[in-house]
Amino acid sequence: TMGHLLAFLLGLVFKATSVYGIPSCSADGQLAFYRFCNLTQVPQVPNTTTKLLLSFNYIRVVNATSFPLLDQLQFLELGTQNIPLTIEREAFRNLPNLLVLDIGNTKIQFLHTDAFQGLFNLVQLQLYYCHLSDSILKDGYFRNLSSLAILDLSRNEIENLQLHPSFGNLESLKSIDLSLNHISLICKRDLEVLQGKRFSLFNLASNNLYSKVSVNWKECMNPFKNMSFEILDVSSNGWTVDIVRDFCHAIQGTRISSLLLNYHIMGGGFGFHNLKEPDQDTFAALGMSSVIKMDISHGFIFSLNFHLFETLRELKVMNLSHNKVNKIANGAFYGLDNLQILNLSYNLLGELYQSDFAGLSKVAYIDLQRNHIGIIEKQTFKHLKNLQTLDLRDNAIKTVYFLPSVHTAFLSGNKLVHIEENINITAGFLDLAENRLANLNDLYILLQIPDLKFLILNKNRFSFCNQQYGPSKNHTLEQLYLSENMLQLIWEAGKCWDVFKRLSHLKILFLNNNYLNFLPPDVFSDLTALQILSLDGNKLISLSPGVLPENLRVLSLSQNHLLSPDPTVFASLSYLDITHNKYICECEARNFILWLNQTKVNMLGSPEDVYCTYPDSFSGVSLYSISTEGCDEEEALQFIHFSLFIFFTTTLTVFLTAVVTFTRFRGCCFLLWRKMFLTLALEYHPQGVKEDQHKYDAYLCFSSKDFEWVQNAFLNHLDSQYSPKNRFNLCFEERDFLPGEDHINNIRDAICNSKKTICIVTRHFLKDGWCIEAFNFAQSRYFSDLKDVLIMVVAGSLSQYQLMKYPPIRVFVQRQPYLKWPEDLQDVGWFLNKLSQRILNKKEEKKKSNNIPLQTVATIS
Known part of the structure; x- marks a missing residue:
C-alpha cells in the first residue's frame, strides 16, 4: 500500500544518516533516538529523557510495565510500527508529564478504553491512519484528558459521530481533525455534547459529507448550534450549489471566522451548463455568521453573478482561485465593503472592465495571475483608493497605461513591448520580468518614477537603445535586476553608457547573463551606495582597476572568461565569487594566485570550482593548489x-x-x-626622397598570419582604400608589394617611400624572419635620418622579457616608448586616434577623427 511504501522510503532515509546529532539506537540524556532499530519492546532509557522516538520498529504490545518511570518525558513517538500494535490498560501511566503522544500511521489491533488514563497533562494526541472505527468516539477513550487540546483522528474508518459524554469535559479541546473518514451525515444530536465550545480548527474535509445521502434539514437542524470556529473545513466533499445553499442556511448564526469550501463542484465550467452557477441565494445565509475568510477555490465557477456575496459584509479575504471564472457581472462584489484580499488567480478572465471591481472600496490586494487577460479598461483599478498590491503575472498584457498608483505591481510574464512615455503611476515595487521590452529607453522612462525602490526587468529583450530621456530622476531606487538581457549589443554600439547615472541610493544590481565582454568606462561611477553586484554568466576577460564602486562589498563573477585578473580590483570586497572561469596558470598569473591564497576576502563557492583551463597540463587543477615557486x-x-x-x-x-x-x-x-x-649616402641624405614626396603615409609591417585581425583592427579604420572616410594611404605586403621582385627590395622600397613604419608586434611577428628584418631596416633608417620614423605596436599577451629577447626590438625599447593594443574595447577608439597623431607627428588631430564601431574589433590572443 501507499503507507507501506512511504514507510519504506522513510526507512531508507533515516537508516542512512543520524538525526538530531546523535547516532541511531542511542540516547544522550534528553533525546532517545530509536527509529529503525528492529525493537520488539520499549528500550531502557535514562530517566532524564524528554523526547523518545520509537517509530519504524516491531513493537507489538505496550502495557503498564512497558515504560519505566520517565517523569520528564514530554514527547513520545510510537507511530508507524511495522506490525499491528496492541495498547493495553494504562499503558502510559509511567509518563505523567507527557505533552505529545504520536501513534499515527500504525494499525491498532486492540485499544483498551483505559489506555490513555493517567495522561492528565497530555496536550496533543495523534491517532491518524490507525484503522479506528466509530467506537473511538462513543466508548469514552478520552476520559479525564483535561489538558487535551489537539486530537487528530484523520484517515480512519469513522462513519458516525456519536460522541461519548466525556467530550463535554474536555475543556481544553480546541482542534479536532476528522478529515478523510467516511462521515456522510452530521446533525444537531451528534454534536450536542460539544455545544458551548470554541474551536480553532474543526476539520471535516474529504468525507463525502451530505453529498451521498438525502438530508432532511428540518429534522437534522444545525449540527454546530451554540459552537464557534476559527476555521471550519468542509472542503473536498463534492458539494454542489444546492448543498452549499442548504448547509449555509442550516448553520446560519454559527460564528465562523474562516470557512473552507474549496474543491467543490459548483459551477458549470467552460462550455457546460449541467451544473448550477452560484447565485444571490447560495451564500446569503452566511451573513449572520460573521465570516472573515472564505475559500471557494478549485471548482468550476464560470460566472460571478449579480450580488453573489452581498450579505458577507464582514468578509476580509476571498479566495476564488483555480475556478473557471470568465465573467464578472456588474455588482458581483456588491456588499463586500470590508474585503481586503481578493484572489482570482488561475481562472479564465480575458478582459477586465471598469465595473468589474465596483464595491471593493477597501481592497488592498488583488491577485489576477495566470488568467488570459489581454485588455484592461483604463479606469478599472483607478477607483480602488486603498489598493496597494496588484498581481497580474503570466497574462497577455501589452501595455501599462491602466496601471494605478499602487505600492507593488507584479506584471512579469506578459507581452509588454514598450513603456508609454509620461506614465502617471507611483510604485515602490515594480516587477516587469519576462516581457518583451527591447529598447533600453524604456528603462530610462521607468527611472522617472519618483518613489520607485525595487525594479525587476529580468528576462526581457533589451538589445538596442534609442535614448530619448536623460539619466534617472529617481533618487530612491535601491534594487535593480537586469539579468538575462542583451546589454552587450547596446554598449558595444556606444549607446546608453549613462544608464546608471544618478542612482546614488542603489544597493543591489544584477547584470548576470547579458553577454558582456567589457564594461563601459565609469559605468558604475555614480553608484556610491552599491553593495551587491552580480556579473555572473557573462564573457568578461578582465576588469580594469577602478571600474568597481568603492563601497561594493559583494561581487559575483562566476562563469565568465577571466584569464588572469588583477587582484587589486577586488581589494575592497567582503565576498567574492570567481568560480568557473578560464584561468591561465602561467607565471604571468603569479600575483593573482598568491593573492588568492592569502586574501581575507570571503570566497564564495568551492575552491575546486576555481580551476585552470590553460595550459593543458594544468587543466582542471584548482588555483589554490598551484605553486608559484620558481617563476x-x-x-x-x-x-x-x-x-x-x-x-x-x-x-x-x-x-x-x-x-x-x-x-x-x-x-x-x-x-x-x-x-x-x-x-x-644617396638614399638617406639630401638627394633622397623629400618629406612631401613620400608615396605612403605609413608602411604597416605585420605577420601574414595576423592579416585578418590587422584588417579589422587597423585597415578598416585607417586606410583610405578601405573606406572613403579614412585619411591615410597605407602600404602593406599583401596589396602593395611588387610580385616577382626580391622581397628585401620590396621591404626597403616600402620603408623608403613611407613617412612612417608601423610594426605590429605579435607572437607571429617575432617568429617571422622577414618581419624582424623589416624592423631592423626601419630602425637603421631611424638612426640614419635621426627622425621618429618607426612606430612599434605590441598586441597580445607579450611580456617585457619576451620582447627583450630580440636585439633589434630590445635596442628600440630601451630608447623609445612603444604603443600597446588596449585590452578593453572601449579604449580602441582612443588608441587609434593616438596612433593617427603619431603618424601625423602632431600632439592632437581633431580634423576628420575616426568613429570606430567597436563590434568589429576583437582582441588578439
Whole structure:
C-alpha cells in the first residue's frame, strides 16, 4: 500500500544518516533516538529523557510495565510500527508529564478504553491512519484528558459521530481533525455534547459529507448550534450549489471566522451548463455568521453573478482561485465593503472592465495571475483608493497605461513591448520580468518614477537603445535586476553608457547573463551606495582597476572568461565569487594566485570550482593548489640562456663568414663596400626622397598570419582604400608589394617611400624572419635620418622579457616608448586616434577623427 511504501522510503532515509546529532539506537540524556532499530519492546532509557522516538520498529504490545518511570518525558513517538500494535490498560501511566503522544500511521489491533488514563497533562494526541472505527468516539477513550487540546483522528474508518459524554469535559479541546473518514451525515444530536465550545480548527474535509445521502434539514437542524470556529473545513466533499445553499442556511448564526469550501463542484465550467452557477441565494445565509475568510477555490465557477456575496459584509479575504471564472457581472462584489484580499488567480478572465471591481472600496490586494487577460479598461483599478498590491503575472498584457498608483505591481510574464512615455503611476515595487521590452529607453522612462525602490526587468529583450530621456530622476531606487538581457549589443554600439547615472541610493544590481565582454568606462561611477553586484554568466576577460564602486562589498563573477585578473580590483570586497572561469596558470598569473591564497576576502563557492583551463597540463587543477615557486628563476634563466645562445651563434657565424669572404674575395669586398657606402649616402641624405614626396603615409609591417585581425583592427579604420572616410594611404605586403621582385627590395622600397613604419608586434611577428628584418631596416633608417620614423605596436599577451629577447626590438625599447593594443574595447577608439597623431607627428588631430564601431574589433590572443 501507499503507507507501506512511504514507510519504506522513510526507512531508507533515516537508516542512512543520524538525526538530531546523535547516532541511531542511542540516547544522550534528553533525546532517545530509536527509529529503525528492529525493537520488539520499549528500550531502557535514562530517566532524564524528554523526547523518545520509537517509530519504524516491531513493537507489538505496550502495557503498564512497558515504560519505566520517565517523569520528564514530554514527547513520545510510537507511530508507524511495522506490525499491528496492541495498547493495553494504562499503558502510559509511567509518563505523567507527557505533552505529545504520536501513534499515527500504525494499525491498532486492540485499544483498551483505559489506555490513555493517567495522561492528565497530555496536550496533543495523534491517532491518524490507525484503522479506528466509530467506537473511538462513543466508548469514552478520552476520559479525564483535561489538558487535551489537539486530537487528530484523520484517515480512519469513522462513519458516525456519536460522541461519548466525556467530550463535554474536555475543556481544553480546541482542534479536532476528522478529515478523510467516511462521515456522510452530521446533525444537531451528534454534536450536542460539544455545544458551548470554541474551536480553532474543526476539520471535516474529504468525507463525502451530505453529498451521498438525502438530508432532511428540518429534522437534522444545525449540527454546530451554540459552537464557534476559527476555521471550519468542509472542503473536498463534492458539494454542489444546492448543498452549499442548504448547509449555509442550516448553520446560519454559527460564528465562523474562516470557512473552507474549496474543491467543490459548483459551477458549470467552460462550455457546460449541467451544473448550477452560484447565485444571490447560495451564500446569503452566511451573513449572520460573521465570516472573515472564505475559500471557494478549485471548482468550476464560470460566472460571478449579480450580488453573489452581498450579505458577507464582514468578509476580509476571498479566495476564488483555480475556478473557471470568465465573467464578472456588474455588482458581483456588491456588499463586500470590508474585503481586503481578493484572489482570482488561475481562472479564465480575458478582459477586465471598469465595473468589474465596483464595491471593493477597501481592497488592498488583488491577485489576477495566470488568467488570459489581454485588455484592461483604463479606469478599472483607478477607483480602488486603498489598493496597494496588484498581481497580474503570466497574462497577455501589452501595455501599462491602466496601471494605478499602487505600492507593488507584479506584471512579469506578459507581452509588454514598450513603456508609454509620461506614465502617471507611483510604485515602490515594480516587477516587469519576462516581457518583451527591447529598447533600453524604456528603462530610462521607468527611472522617472519618483518613489520607485525595487525594479525587476529580468528576462526581457533589451538589445538596442534609442535614448530619448536623460539619466534617472529617481533618487530612491535601491534594487535593480537586469539579468538575462542583451546589454552587450547596446554598449558595444556606444549607446546608453549613462544608464546608471544618478542612482546614488542603489544597493543591489544584477547584470548576470547579458553577454558582456567589457564594461563601459565609469559605468558604475555614480553608484556610491552599491553593495551587491552580480556579473555572473557573462564573457568578461578582465576588469580594469577602478571600474568597481568603492563601497561594493559583494561581487559575483562566476562563469565568465577571466584569464588572469588583477587582484587589486577586488581589494575592497567582503565576498567574492570567481568560480568557473578560464584561468591561465602561467607565471604571468603569479600575483593573482598568491593573492588568492592569502586574501581575507570571503570566497564564495568551492575552491575546486576555481580551476585552470590553460595550459593543458594544468587543466582542471584548482588555483589554490598551484605553486608559484620558481617563476622568477625560470623567467630569468630562459632569458639568459636565449641571449647567450643568440650572442654566440651570431658571433661565430659573422666571424666565419667574414674570414671566408675576405680570404677569397678581398678585392671584390673592397669594391662592394665602396658601392654600398655611396648608395646609402644617396638614399638617406639630401638627394633622397623629400618629406612631401613620400608615396605612403605609413608602411604597416605585420605577420601574414595576423592579416585578418590587422584588417579589422587597423585597415578598416585607417586606410583610405578601405573606406572613403579614412585619411591615410597605407602600404602593406599583401596589396602593395611588387610580385616577382626580391622581397628585401620590396621591404626597403616600402620603408623608403613611407613617412612612417608601423610594426605590429605579435607572437607571429617575432617568429617571422622577414618581419624582424623589416624592423631592423626601419630602425637603421631611424638612426640614419635621426627622425621618429618607426612606430612599434605590441598586441597580445607579450611580456617585457619576451620582447627583450630580440636585439633589434630590445635596442628600440630601451630608447623609445612603444604603443600597446588596449585590452578593453572601449579604449580602441582612443588608441587609434593616438596612433593617427603619431603618424601625423602632431600632439592632437581633431580634423576628420575616426568613429570606430567597436563590434568589429576583437582582441588578439
